[in-house]
Structure formats: C-alpha cells, structure tokens
Amino acid sequence: MAAEIYLETPLTEEKARSLHAGDRVLLSGSIFTLRDAGHARLIAALDKGEELPVDLQDAIIFYVGPSPAAPGKAIGSAGPTSSYRMDPYTPRLLKEGLRGMIGKGYRSEEVVAAMKEHAAVYLGAIGGAGALISKTVSSAEVLAYEDLGTEALRRLQVKDLPLTVVIDSEGNNLYETGPAEWKAGL
Amino acid sequence: MRTIDTSILTDRVREMCRPLAMELPADVKACLEVARSAENCTTAVSVLGDILDNADLADRESIPMCQDTGAAVVFLEVGLDVHFNSDPYAAINEGIRQGYEKYYLRKSVVADPLRRVNTGDNTPAFINTKLVPGDKVKITLMAKGFGSENMSRLKMLMPADGRQGVHDFVLETVSMAGPNACPPFMVGVGIGGTFDQVALAAKRSLLRNLDSKHEDTYYAEFESQLLHDINQLGVGPQGFGGRTTALAVAIEALPTHIAGLPVAVNIQCHAIRHQEEII
Numbered sequence: 001m002a003a004e005i006y007l008e009t010p011l012t013e014e015k016a017r018s019l020h021a022g023d024r025v026l027l028s029g030s031i032f033t034l035r036d037a038g039h040a041r042l043i044a045a046l047d048k049g050e051e052l053p054v055d056l057q058d059a060i061i062f063y064v065g066p067s068p069a070a071p072g073k074a075i076g077s078a079g080p081t082s083s084y085r086m087d088p089y090t091p092r093l094l095k096e097g098l099r100g101m102i103g104k105g106y107r108s109e110e111v112v113a114a115m116k117e118h119a120a121v122y123l124g125a126i127g128g129a130g131a132l133i134s135k136t137v138s139s140a141e142v143l144a145y146e147d148l149g150t151e152a153l154r155r156l157q158v159k160d161l162p163l164t165v166v167i168d169s170e171g172n173n174l175y176e177t178g179p180a181e182w183k184a185g186l
Numbered sequence: 187m188r189t190i191d192t193s194i195l196t197d198r199v200r201e202m203c204r205p206l207a208m209e210l211p212a213d214v215k216a217c218l219e220v221a222r223s224a225e226n227c228t229t230a231v232s233v234l235g236d237i238l239d240n241a242d243l244a245d246r247e248s249i250p251m252c253q254d255t256g257a258a259v260v261f262l263e264v265g266l267d268v269h270f271n272s273d274p275y276a277a278i279n280e281g282i283r284q285g286y287e288k289y290y291l292r293k294s295v296v297a298d299p300l301r302r303v304n305t306g307d308n309t310p311a312f313i314n315t316k317l318v319p320g321d322k323v324k325i326t327l328m329a330k331g332f333g334s335e336n337m338s339r340l341k342m343l344m345p346a347d348g349r350q351g352v353h354d355f356v357l358e359t360v361s362m363a364g365p366n367a368c369p370p371f372m373v374g375v376g377i378g379g380t381f382d383q384v385a386l387a388a389k390r391s392l393l394r395n396l397d398s399k400h401e402d403t404y405y406a407e408f409e410s411q412l413l414h415d416i417n418q419l420g421v422g423p424q425g426f427g428g429r430t431t432a433l434a435v436a437i438e439a440l441p442t443h444i445a446g447l448p449v450a451v452n453i454q455c456h457a458i459r460h461q462e463e464i465i
Contacts, residue, residue, distance in 0.1 A: 037302070067253045067292040076290055077250035082333045082366045104333075104424070105366030126233060126424055127333060127368035128457045129240040131249040149304055150253075150292055162236075164229075164426065175365055178427030179420035182227055186418075 006160075010058035011099040013119045019165045021172035025123060026160040031060040031102070033154040035081055038145050039089040046092060053144035053153060057097035060123075064102075065150035066140070067130070075140045075156070077130030080104040083122070087111050094118040102163060112171050122167040124174070136161040188321040189269045192277035194465055195325065199281025202327050202461040204289050207250040210241035214433070214458045217396045221370060221430040230428025234370075237423070237456055248289070252457045255291035256329030258282045258311040261390065265320035275313055278325070283307040294332070314386065326393060326462040334371065334455040337363035340385055343447040352377055352449050353412065359451040360416050360432065365425025368455035371432045372396065373416065376450040379440035388452035391436035393460055400437055409435045423456075 007015065009029030019025065032054060034042070045052055063083055067076030083103030090101070091114035099120050104127040107115075115122065125133060136158050144153040166174045215238065222234040244251035260278060270277075286293060286308040295309065296302040318324075339359045343351045356375055363371070376387030399406040412435040422428025433456070442448060 065253060065292065065294075067250045067255055068290045070248065070290045073249075076292070077244075077253040077255075079253050081254070082336065084366060104368065106364060124365070124424065124426075126236050126240075127365075128252045128331075128455055129236050130253040131244040131247070131251055132236060132240040134249055135243070149306075150294075164424075174427075175425050178229065178425070179422060180427075182230075182422060182427035182429070183418075183420040185226070 009060060011060055011121070012058050013099070016099050016119050016121050017169050019121050019168055021165050021168045021174045021177065023165040025163045025165060027123070027163055028159050028161070029157070031062050031156050031158060032143075033062045033064050033066070033156060035063050035065050035151050036085055037148050037151040038153050039086050041145055043089050043092060046096070052096070056093060058099045059097065060100035060102060061093070061098060062102040062125070062156065067150070069140070073134070075134050075137045078134045078137060079130030080125040080127055083107055090114065094120050106175060107167060112167060112173070115167060115169060116171045119169045121165060121169055123163040124166040125161070125163055133161065187267055187269050189271055190323060190465060192270050192272045192274050195274055195277040195323070196281040196284065198325065198463045198465065199278050199327060200285040200288060202325075202463060203282070203285025203291060204248075206327055206329050206459050206461045207255045207289060207291050208244045208248055210244070210251060211458065211460070213396045214456070215241060217433045218370075218456070221433060225428055225430060227422065227428040229426045230422045230430060233423035233426060234430065250291055252331060253292055254294060254331040254333060255286070256331050256459065257295060257335075258308060259328040259330050259389065260311050260313040261326040261328070261393070262313055262315045263318045263324040264315060265322045266317055267321035268323055278313060279309045279311055282309050282311045323465045324462060325465070326460060328393065329459040331455055331457060334363070334367040334453040337367040338388070338450070338452045340381070340448070340450040342381065343449055345445070345447050347447055349408065351447065353415070355449050356412055356451050357415060357419070359453070361419055361421070363453050364421050367453045368457070369421055369425060369432070370423055370430045370456050372454040372458050373412070373432050373435045374452040374454060375412070375435060375437045376452070377437060377439045377448070378442035379448055380442070381448060383440060384448035384450040385452070387438040387440055388450040391438040392452060392454045392458070394436040396434045396458070405437045405439060409437055
C-alpha cells in the first residue's frame with residue numbers, strides 16, 4: 001500500500017501534479033461542497049456572465065449532500081455522492097480554476113481530458129462511510145444556495161480527510177489499473 | 187376482525203428509522219468480516235475495514251452510516267382479518283416524516299421528477315402492499331440509496347437467451363455499476379413476470395438474509411455461479427480492485443409469458459438497510 005501523503009489546501013498546480021493515481025492522501029484545510037442542483041446554478045451564473053459566489057482557483061469541490069447535523073455536531077453523515085452526474089458541468093469549472101474534486105465512481109472522457117488540460121486531480125472518498133468522514137469535519141458553513149438544503153454550497157474545514165487519488169493530472173486511473181492488477185495476480 | 191389503530195403504524199415506523207439508518211444488520215457485518223479475511227489485496231482489506239469501522243461509529247454515536255438515508259421503500263403485508271381505523275398509508279408517511287426529522291436523516295425526495303422541489307420530509311414512502319391470511323400486519327422498511335438504485339437495470343430478454351442471457355446481463359450490469367454504486371454489493375435479480383413485476387421481484391430479493399440460499403436448488407446454484415463470476419471481475423471494494431465485488435446474489439423468479447424473459451437487476455450498495463416489525 002502506498003504511503004499516506006499529508007495535503008493542505010489550496011491545491012496549487014504544483015501540489016496537484018505531485019499526486020499519482022493510487023496515492024493515499026490525508027487532506028486538511030478548506031473545501032467546498034456542491035452536488036447536482038448547485039452545479040447547475042454555478043453554470044447558469046457563468047452563462048449569464050455573473051460573478052460566482054466563491055473563487056474556484058485552486059479549490060476543491062466535495063460532491064456531498066450531508067445529512068442534517070445533530071445538536072453539537074458540525075455536520076451529519078457526509079460521504080461522497082456519485083461523481084458522473086457532475087460530469088456535464090465539470091470541464092467548465094476546471095476552466096475556472098477548480099483543481100480538485102472529491103467523489104466516487106467513474107468520470108467521463110471529457111472530464112479526464114479537461115483534468116489533463118488544467119492539471120486537476122480526482123480524489124475518491126469511501127462511499128458509504130459518511131459517519132467516519134464526518135469526524136474529519138470541524139465546521140460547515142453555507143455560502144450560497146441555502147434554499148437547496150442539503151445541496152447548498154458549503155465551506156467545510158477538514159482535518160486529515162482520508163482520500164485516494166483515483167485519476168491524476170496525467171489521466172492515470174485507479175479504476176482501470178486497480179482491477180487490472182488484481183486480475184493479473186489471479 | 188381485528189381493528190388496528192393506525193397511530194401504532196406511525197409510532198413503529200418512526201422508531202424503525204433509527205436502526206434503519208444507524209445499525210448495519212448483523213448478517214451484513216458478518217459477511218463483510220468474512221470478505222475482509224478472504225481478501226488478498228491490501229487496499230481492499232483497508233476499505234472493508236473502514237466500512238466496518240464506519241458501521242460501529244454510526245451506531246455508537248448515532249450518525250447515519252451513509253448520508254444518503256434513502257428513499258423509504260415499504261413492503262406491507264396486511265392480514266385479511268385486519269381493519270384499520272384510518273388510512274394506513276397516511277399513517278406510514280407520518281411515521282417517515284417524524285422519524286427522518288427526529289433522527290436527523292436526510293430528506294432526499296422531490297415532489298416531481300422534472301420540476302424537482304424537495305418535499306422536505308422524505309415523503310412519500312414508496313409502498314407495496316400484499317394481502318395475506320391472518321390478523322397481523324408486517325411492515326418492512328428499506329432505506330434505498332440512489333447511488334446504487336441509479337445503476338440498476340431492466341431488460342426484456344428473449345426466451346432463447348435463457349439462463350446464459352440472464353447471466354450475461356447481470357454481469358454486464360454489475361460491471362457497469364462498478365465504483366459508482368459503492369461496492370461490495372448485494373445483487374437482487376428478478377427473472378420472469380411482467381415488465382413491472384420483475385423490477386419488484388428484484389427489489390424484494392434484496393430483503394433476503396445474506397447467508398440464505400434460494401429454496402429451489404436450481405436457483406441456489408445459479409446464485410452461487412453468479413456470485414462467483416461477479417467476484418472474478420476484479421472491481422473490488424470501492425472499485426479500487428479486489429475479490430469482493432459482491433457479498434451476495436439473491437434471485438426471485440416468477441411465472442412469465444411464453445414470449446418473454448424479463449430480467450431486472452437491482453443493485454444494493456454495502457449499506458444494506460432494512461427493518462421489519464409485526465403488529
């Protein structure tokens with residue numbers, strides 16, 4: 001197993017290029033949350049030439065719709081949702097400076113091509129481990145789209161959020177190499 | 187005739203929501219532990235360990251094991267000698283409304299599929315009813331996450347496609363689902379019936395215990411074959427590679443038309459969540 005890499009935000013191009021598919025990362029710092037409906041709004045804002053509610057340069061978006069926070073907790077359960085639903089919007093956001101995405105599952109060829117072009121990385125969080133992930137979140141603040149409820153745009157402060165680099169800035173893909181290596185070992 | 191006060195349905199459904207979201211059933215935990223010890227890939231061992239740790243933490247600290255606390259799917263068996271004093275569906279929906287609020291579960295239902303405004307209380311529940319002999323009511327409540335629901339598929343095969351056709355469709359579906367649907371999976375397979383009933387059969391089969399086998403040895407053997415072949419795909423936990431792509435395959439077969447061979451595959455992520463109560 002690969003050694004764990006401690007990574008802090010912002011995710012600069014240099015840091016992004018140093019990550020390789022299969023690396024295990026512990027991420028700390030500030031990240032945004034956004035999923036289906038919020039992505040549609042960001043794109044609508046770009047279409048209209050409006051300023052985005054947040055600066056995406058060197059930012060990381062975590063595809064998550066958390067469950068409500070119980071009293072005394074920063075957030076509820078907070079595991080990744082399936083990333084492919086964000087694919088239609090993603091190349092546009094990468095062009096705006098988005099450097100990292102946290103989710104689970106396959107990405108489209110268009111997204112991988114845009115990631116290579118803009119030196120971005122796709123990080124996998126463990127789907128269905130929302131309770132464990134919630135323990136790494138110290139605060140959650142709604143920044144925009146509050147009417148979307150769980151789908152609002154939030155800023156999370158995280159400490160040692162455990163992730164795996166799934167697709168790196170050169171397009172190497174753990175979803176292809178991982179199963180292939182396992183099969184080769186049969 | 188036995189009269190059941192529907193407020194009991196509301197109370198029971200509300201209180202089922204806690205274990206539903208926070209307690210991974212014992213058969214699922216046991217199966218994950220066996221899978222972990224059978225893995226030869228360190229990443230897979232690590233991921234399965236995280237999934238088990240997540241389940242323990244969820245129960246201990248009352249945090250939903252997954253943020254997608256699901257669409258509420260209900261299987262209701264109503265005894266023929268039962269009389270409800272008011273609308274049982276309204277009572278069940280009230281239980282969902284109260285339970286999802288009380289236990290801080292996510293409200294994930296929109297009122298309309300295209301206009302997409304959240305109902306704000308996770309209702310309506312998706313209720314299937316069956317009449318049975320007796321004077322009892324059995325409620326089975328399932329929290330169905332949509333990461334795996336979205337990767338489910340249905341196809342109307344030809345009779346000539348036969349068992350091999352069903353086999354290939356199941357394997358193709360699991361392969362396409364891959365990391366999107368949070369493996370390791372439980373794979374529910376409906377075969378036969380009609381376009382509508384085959385999907386329901388696939389979903390019902392997800393209620394089976396993971397250590398159970400089909401009572402018909404023909405289908406028990408088919409389940410074993412499918413599980414073996416799925417676990418040769420190499421997808422592994424979270425799609426990072428490994429042996430454990432599925433924990434179990436459960437088939438429900440139905441009579442069907444001479445011209446058809448419907449097949450439905452309902453993918454269930456590793457958060458296999460259902461509770462039942464008999465009133």
